Amino acid sequence: MGIREKYRDKYRVKIGFVPTRRETFSETAFRLDKAAETKKKVEERLTAMQVDYVNIDFLNEEGLLYRSRDAEKVAEYLNQQKVDAIFIAHVNFGCEEAVARLASMVRKPVLLWAVRDDAPEPEGYRFRDAQCGVFASSKVLSRFDIPFTYLTNCYTEDVKFENGIRNFLAAAGVAKAFNAPRIGQISVRPAAFWSVKCNEAELLERFGVEVMPITLVEMQKRYQDILQKKGTDFEEELDHIMSKVKAECVGREALESICAMKLAVFNWAEEENLRAAATQCWAPFTDISGIAPCYLMGDSTDDGFPIACENDIHGALTAIMALGANGASEPPFFADLTGRHPTDDNAELLWHCGVFPPGLANEKGVTIGCHQGKGYKGAGQFELKQGDITLLRFDSLKGDYKLLFGEGKTTQGPYSKGTYVWAKFNDWPAWERKFVCGPYIHHCTGVYGSYAHVFQEAVKYLKGVEPDPVYPAQEALNERWK
Template sequence: MADTTVKIGYAATRRGCFTHPEGKEYREKIKETVAGWGAELVDIGGINEEGLLVKPADVEKAVKVFKDADVDGIFIANCNFGEESVAAMVAKELNKPILLWGPRDNTPAPDEDRTRDTQCGLFAIGKALRRYNLPFTYIPNVALEDPTFERGYKSFAAVCSIVKNFKKTRILQISTRPQPFWSVICNEGELVEKFGIEVFPVTIQDVKDMTEELEKTDSPLVKEARARFENSLSLGGISEEQLLNSVRLYVAVKELCRINGCNSVAIHCWGPLQKAVKSATCTVNSLLTEDGIPVACETDIHGAITSIILQSAVFCTKSIFFADLTIRHPENDNAELLWHCGNFPPSLAIEGAEHKVELLCQDLGPMPTQNHWEIKHGDMTICRFDGDHGEYQLLIGEGKGVEGPKTRGTYSWFEVNDWPMWEEHLVKGPYIHHCAGVHGKVAHILYEACKYIGVNADPVSPTKEEIEAYWRGR
């Protein structure tokens, strides 16, 4: 499962020539404010009397505090002009996402020196970070109470969550890709070399062996999983044997993830696996994804990576869903069907919907189990990590779930600003028909995270300009 905790190193700084106590006072005000905004704050209060970065001698001490705590990001807070060389040296040693901000200066007194010149120092620190080729996130020089600061800080914490989990991605690959699916071909070596992403392959036989072992034993894991199925789903359409086949497959995949340290799955969900374990994977995929172990169908390695990115953007506080982009809405020219056989988590179903589970009918004959429900309407974000020729991009876009014709499987009709433009973007880009989705608007978080993970952000709607304006509070 993804790690939902985020630690941010609090690197408050001041310049010594500003002797007014406001610099020290703002260190405490800022700390008290952000401490209640979710992420764990790691303070450097013990490195000197003030707990501020002021002199080069402070660098080594601050870096040790942050490394010992294994922070996921660093917050450079300019309490007055700030000390750009010291702040930049700390950031360089950590190589973590960086947030730069300072509180807006007060009105100058007509007959006194200015007390902080915080904004002036922000220009200096920005240049120092560039000297070290360090990407950073910037929140405008607004007042501590301005909602732009709170929104930006919380969004930065989500960015840190993405970066942290992206770099820890280890995908359980169950069997090879389906032969006809050229679309999911990927370069496993390149994923390791560029991003440190690991793929752990297992065979269909490995999965079958584990399900058969579970059948022979009175495993408490099977009992717990069965209760989970019964509490989450309407199972009237399947037999006892069919239910147990699906339950054992669920336990087997989850155990293979645990044993091999994997936080996501790319599964060959077609006939060979179904024949081996006498179960389709749709319901299994939906419940594992709801557990925080996202499952990508059709052995889509890039799809699993996409899912980890999107799940991390919301700190695993809500379930994501893995979808096919399938057909256009018959009446709404800007809506598209997001669908898959049955892998959308039951917690996403529209209010009052029966969590109906039936047999999946196909060439092999009826197989347990396929889910049937529409998911909730409202704001949604979808994305797709993909690439070719050594270049990787993240498609990013927002829309909303709307009314549309009913269909089998799990689905949503997704309305955007200009579907023909989206369609062209998808077809001409390095993308396929798979994407991950989540309820809510997180495009700005996905966009900002790309600068830290070595992926080109590719926003469709909102646009690059609109996202950057959002970070500025517009």
């Protein structure tokens, strides 16, 4: 059924398209008709790609930036339009001072590109020199300490143009997701889980992350009120939950409890404008609801609101980064690195008690069953589908924040209780060592698709976060941006 539209909207990236030309022009250099032609082609491509963008046609008859003093007007307009990123396109040499001043005022991810120049005319005239101008703009952006993404000099018709735009949208999506998000915290971490401790004050001071707590007592009141009233929205939500399920062995009462608690969490999240949450998910949660929270957590993630286990705030933040990378086209899954494959030294079991999103299940479908440990009702029982995956983990130690990421592929392996998938990597012992020796724990987030290059690029917009790639190697990641 896919992620709900109201959550998908939070991850849409809106671009401010800013074509720039040189202020001087003539019939033999920096011709205006050539600049206008390129602007039109870019806008046609963006429209065909269904990119959400605004241009700067308000500024002048051409809709081009070519004077430094206009940077303030454009910045004010783009901020009013609430753009999430800027696409600066050199349609000829451009205006480096205006470009840098604009980017410094908007302070959003920047995509820098120049159209590939045509061959000189038989008489020797050149009408653009766009590539030459992008060298100038890149230097001035660096002087202003403005991070930017570079799209290789190419024609608008080239495949690399579309790929570059889409890759940038994904990187900008990660930056948007991590831009001062509000994360819910339901109760406290389990006493035995020291590994999930985080510095809430530091997250706020350095990244603008706001952690909004709620007690289990408060959540219980919300849950009981919904369960008692069972209004129209309750029946609709229960139908929505069951539409994803092939089988259940927990009974009507437990299913209604799952539905009521999910609605209680969603209502609270909407009131507080939360992006994701982390929860106490052990016995105290069952004490207030009579169910294991696992399945409702996975179903919430499936709808676009991730809930991480064991009050892992860093895990919740990692999940929204994953949603930023794929534009909330598919949910991430929150996994334990659980154990090595019995016959494949480079494969690992990605598992959790029952919290994987049902929308990622393989063709065997989804069963709502019982928690394998205590037997509490309300845990998913299914295996995930096959495909390429990217694993990532945002974490810290002593004030140093890192984002680990790398790619692998799911594989076959023995059956396991709970929700699980086996995954194969290029060199699992190297991955294992990275997790053990870095500032990481056994939790990670998986997302289907190959996004290592996206996270590598996105980190430059997450000031204070260091990239920690595992696989592919840096050179291979760079190739994807060429």
